[in-house]
Amino acid sequence: MNTRTNLVQQKKLDGKSTILNKLPSLLENISVILIVLFLFVPIFWIFLTSIKPYEEAFTTSVIFQPTFENYMAVFSSSFDLGKYYSNSTIVVIVTLLITLVVSILASYSLSRFNIPGKQIIMFTILATQFIPLIINVIPYFVIFRNWGLLDTTLGLIIVNLGHTIPYAIWLIKGFMDRIPIDIEEQASIDGAGRLRIIWSILLPLAKPGIITASVFCFVIIWNEFMFSLILTNQEAVTLPVALQFFIGEEGVIWNQMAAAGTLFVLPTVIFMLLVRKQFVQGMTSGSIK
Amino acid sequence: MNNRLFKYILLIPAFILLALTTIYPLLRSFWISLHEWDLKESAEMGQFVGVNNYISAFSDYQFWNALQATLIFTVSTVIATIVLSIFVALLLSKDKKHLSFIRAVLIIPFAVSPALIGYSWRFMLNPDYGLFDKIIGFFIPALSDVVWLSHESTAMIALVSVVVWIFMPFISLMFISALMGMPKEVFEAAKVDGASSLQTLFRITLPMLQPIILIAAILTTMFTLKAFDPIVTLTQGGPGSSTSVLNFFIYKTGFRFFDLGYSAALGYILAGITIIVVIVYMRRLVKGDQWN
Numbered sequence: 001m002n003t004r005t006n007l008v009q010q011k012k013l014d015g016k017s018t019i020l021n022k023l024p025s026l027l028e029n030i031s032v033i034l035i036v037l038f039l040f041v042p043i044f045w046i047f048l049t050s051i052k053p054y055e056e057a058f059t060t061s062v063i064f065q066p067t068f069e070n071y072m073a074v075f076s077s078s079f080d081l082g083k084y085y086s087n088s089t090i091v092v093i094v095t096l097l098i099t100l101v102v103s104i105l106a107s108y109s110l111s112r113f114n115i116p117g118k119q120i121i122m123f124t125i126l127a128t129q130f131i132p133l134i135i136n137v138i139p140y141f142v143i144f145r146n147w148g149l150l151d152t153t154l155g156l157i158i159v160n161l162g163h164t165i166p167y168a169i170w171l172i173k174g175f176m177d178r179i180p181i182d183i184e185e186q187a188s189i190d191g192a193g194r195l196r197i198i199w200s201i202l203l204p205l206a207k208p209g210i211i212t213a214s215v216f217c218f219v220i221i222w223n224e225f226m227f228s229l230i231l232t233n234q235e236a237v238t239l240p241v242a243l244q245f246f247i248g249e250e251g252v253i254w255n256q257m258a259a260a261g262t263l264f265v266l267p268t269v270i271f272m273l274l275v276r277k278q279f280v281q282g283m284t285s286g287s288i289k
Numbered sequence: 290m291n292n293r294l295f296k297y298i299l300l301i302p303a304f305i306l307l308a309l310t311t312i313y314p315l316l317r318s319f320w321i322s323l324h325e326w327d328l329k330e331s332a333e334m335g336q337f338v339g340v341n342n343y344i345s346a347f348s349d350y351q352f353w354n355a356l357q358a359t360l361i362f363t364v365s366t367v368i369a370t371i372v373l374s375i376f377v378a379l380l381l382s383k384d385k386k387h388l389s390f391i392r393a394v395l396i397i398p399f400a401v402s403p404a405l406i407g408y409s410w411r412f413m414l415n416p417d418y419g420l421f422d423k424i425i426g427f428f429i430p431a432l433s434d435v436v437w438l439s440h441e442s443t444a445m446i447a448l449v450s451v452v453v454w455i456f457m458p459f460i461s462l463m464f465i466s467a468l469m470g471m472p473k474e475v476f477e478a479a480k481v482d483g484a485s486s487l488q489t490l491f492r493i494t495l496p497m498l499q500p501i502i503l504i505a506a507i508l509t510t511m512f513t514l515k516a517f518d519p520i521v522t523l524t525q526g527g528p529g530s531s532t533s534v535l536n537f538f539i540y541k542t543g544f545r546f547f548d549l550g551y552s553a554a555l556g557y558i559l560a561g562i563t564i565i566v567v568i569v570y571m572r573r574l575v576k577g578d579q580w581n
Contacts, residue, residue: 006380033379036391039398039458046409046421060419106303113296128311130563132515134539138549139317145332162310170577194295223402225518230544240404240518249308254412259398268400276396 005187014278050258057255070259081260084242088264090153092221092237095160099217100210103168108198110169111176122173125166133163137230144231151232158165164217171216175209176202208278219268239264322553325492329547342554352555354530355538358445359514359562362534366513370456371505375498376455378464379490382460389462391466407522410451414438417572441531444524451519460505467501468494500574507570514563535559 049057052151110118138161139152150153180203187197205211213255229237239260246257272279322342325335346352381388381395413421414437426433437447475497481488495502517536520526526533526541533541536559543552 010422020512028380031376032388034361034390035377039395039454041420042406042454043401044404044411049412060418060420060423063542069475088403102302102306107297109296109299113511115296115300117427125307128307128315130567131513131560132536132539132563133555134515134517134536134543135318135553135560136314137540137544138321138553138556139314141312141544142549143317149310158310162314165307169303181417215382219400223518224539225521229521231542234391240402243404243408252408252412253351257408261402261409265401265405268402269397272396272400275395276393281395286420 002283021083045256046261048258049255049261052082052255054255068254071263074260074263079245079256079260081242084237084239085263087153087236088222088238091156091160092218094157095151095163095164095221096214096217098161099168100214101165102207103165103213104198104203104206104210107169107172107176108202111173111179122170125169128162129166136162137227140227141230149196151234153235153236155223155231155235159231160221160224163224164220167220168213171213172206172209175206175212179205183255211275212278215271215279218271222268231279307493316554318556321549322557324550325462326550327547328549333482338550342551346558347554351530351533351538355432355533355535358530358532359534359536361445362449362452362516362532363510363513364381364465365445366452366456366516367509368454370448370460370509371502373453373503374457375502376461376466377461377497378468379494381461382465382468392462395458395465398454403455403518403535406451406455408521410447411455411523412437414447438524439528441528442530444532448519451523452513452516455538456509457568460509463501463505464498466500471497503574507567507574510570511563514559514566535562542563 043234048062050069052064053067053069056064073079079217081203109115110122115121135158140155143154144150144155183205185199187201188194192201223240225240226237228241232238232241238263243257243260243264246253246260321334323337325338325341327335344505359481381392410421413419416422416434416436421437422433422435437442439441471494474491475493479493484492515536516534517540520532520534520537521540524532530538533556539552539555539559542548542555
């Protein structure tokens with residue numbers, strides 16, 4: 001992208017021909033502020049509630065003595081956030097590792113070789129995601145009950161794999177398609193083996209795609225709610241489902257739920273900000289193809 | 290290594306995993322949908338009843354209710370998301386410093402767990418201590434006493450708003466990257482020809498965005514038909530069954546009433562609806578390509 005010329009052209013345009021310039025720019029700025037408020041006040045409010053003392057949690061006051069006692073409380077034995085955090089982490093790491101290995105191999109094959117019915121294969125892989133996953137939860141529930149996999153992290157890893165592999169294949173293949181094949185041919189003339197070419201030439205080049213896929217799959221698994229709600233109940237509960245434990249008979253302990261929620265979303269927010277550009281590009285171009 | 294075998298060996302691990310984790314449960318679920326199976330009564334699958342479970346859906350008023358809720362929910366969510374996202378994208382796609390900062394943080398809401406968002410909106414919509422009621426009451430006093438989650442129509446409005454809140458940032462980013470990638474010459478030419486900004490919007494910008502709009506519509510429709518977390522955490526399908534959309538109704542039938550056979554059949558009906566909708570969109574998308 002030639003950003004510099006774009007910038008210059010854009011500057012020229014900003015004067016008159018952009019779409020909303022007829023409306024007073026005041027109105028435009030107000031709209032921008034409203035959008036930002038709509039999107040960020042809820043997130044800000046979660047954080048603010050998380051540092052409120054109990055008495056202030058059920059008010060809309062913004063002036064209070066901030067406290068970290070909610071954060072301390074969620075790690076106590078009555079809630080045990082550490083356990084749910086480690087459940088979520090185990091599920092995410094194992095699922096992600098398996099997803100990446102098998103998806104990179106499959107994407108390479110689909111991107112580089114002539115495979116009969118390739119279009120149909122790609123569409124079928126995607127089509128599995130059109131189907132509402134609640135259908136699959138029913139047999140999983142039955143199978144896991146018979147095998148003793150209900151309420152285990154292993155069970156969650158198995159169901160998540162079916163969810164992440166299709167997205168990872170689509171994203172990574174899209175990136176691999178853009179890497180010129182000549183580079184590999186050169187290496188193969190120099191005598192490098194196939195796996196070596198994948199490992200030391202293609203992987204570094206496809207890194208942006210692999211990172212995008214990892215982040216996307218991370219967000220899917222980390223936030224995954226339905227499988228965890230139905231297939232676990234105590235031991236293997238992950239973070240999003242654990243939030244409901246703050247809803248007790250006397251009502252909801254909002255300030256502690258907010259503290260747990262803040263700790264829960266922190267990793268995803270950080271990851272997202274790190275790979276934002278690649279992510280949007282990857283998703284947009286991936287979905288156009 | 291033999292090239293011919295190699296390419297299939299690479300595919301095998303992914304295919305085996307997909308077959309075991311997606312295809313097999315799908316087939317097994319279909320088999321269950323052809324049987325009577327009340328988990329409260331028996332741990333074993335009951336009698337084979339053929340398509341009976343599918344037929345009984347059509348005489349089940351709760352199914353029709355769920356279908357109606359799904360229709361209202363999906364159509365309003367998709368339209369609101371697309372219109373708002375285009376609006377947001379038009380506002381944010383200009384080359385200004387503060388806008389580029391907002392674009393940078395726009396991805397954050399996409400990262401926040403929908404379950405947490407559902408809970409926190411429930412918190413904010415509480416009539417006694419909720420922030421939202423205070424804000425809206427300040428601007429529009431007539432709305433200050435509305436208990437959003439306890440009336441059928443307002444609960445649906447709240448649910449749609451929350452789901453739009455979840456999808457809008459990402460869909461906006463898609464439109465923003467499309468708008469920023471558009472050739473500037475076209476807009477300059479329009480300006481030279483003396484087109485008003487509304488004319489430019491409807492004659493140039495929107496037609497050029499059309500393929501992205503369709504893709505955004507496909508994604509949003511698919512996501513909305515599968516929406517689950519916000520419903521469980523925000524409304525629990527209520528009040529009454531006003532926000533009990535098909536996906537949630539399937540969950541309720543299967544895992545609260547334990548009617549597995551019927552639940553599986555309902556799942557396939559929803560799958561059928563989703564596939565039909567996607568095919569309709571896809572055909573428009575393909576047609577659009579031929580115009581270019």
